Amino acid sequence: MASQQPSPEKTVGLSIGAAIRDRRRGLGLTLQGLANGSGLSVPFLSQVERNLAHPSLLSLEAIAQALDVDVDYFVGVPTPGQIVCRADEHDRIDLHSPVVYERLSGRHAERKMEALRLIVPAGLAAPTIHREGEGFWYILSGTLEMTVGRKKFVLNAGDSAHFDQRHPYSMRNTGKSDVRMIWVGTPAIFKD
Incomplete structure (x- = not known):
């Protein structure tokens, strides 16, 4: 029996939530601090970080701006030089x-x-x-x-x-x- 692979959408969601959480923690921000900077709610951001919700492109842009990165930081593959x-x-x-x-x-x-x-x-x-x-x-x-x-x-x-x-x-x-x-x-x- 073939093993089921996660759909590409779920795989991207998993990496986005972890990337947001890691960046936020690396900057020493609380969820409330990220909410204040992005204009999004704490419960929504918590769900995004735990992969229970997926941000729209506009929400992801707001999160990226609050975390001082480009949107491709969350969805881009690192370059060979990195x-x-x-x-x-x-x-x-x-x-x-x-x-x-x-x-x-x-x-x-x-x-x-x-x-x-x-x-x-x-x-x-x-x-x-x-x-x-x-x-x-x-x-x-x-x-x-x-x-x-x-x-x-x-x-x-x-x-x-x-x-x-x-x-x-x-x-x-x-x-x-x-x-x-x-x-x-x-x-x-x-x-x-």
Whole structure:
């Protein structure tokens, strides 16, 4: 028996509701704030976000204006440049730090995670920090000592760590060569 696929209309509705909710939350707006900005009611917007109602083109234009985006933001497919990051196109993020940060993640505005390649110089000890979201570290080469809370771990090439970054954490390159690693975390931290 063939599985039923959702109709294109329902598929678009699902992505529009989620896109509106994600954009609204990303801007720190409440449903009431979006209602005030768009001239639409809170109950209607709530139903749109939950895919229980579908906005007309005029309503979608009002929502887009209130969220400071074009209508095609909700219905357009991201361009290849927003999805694919070629080996020679990695953005270097200058944080005035001895650590080299290169963006590996896509460039679409509503990404929920960040992926970076880090190069940590030999002997560097980073201060203890904490932030919202999860973090995933994968060591490509070198030896990195990490501390999460009061627990210390030594990570070598091929090792990984995945943890809640609300716990205080730090890292230290204990080796004589650079550590090359991949860091993936939520939420995205570097906005374009």
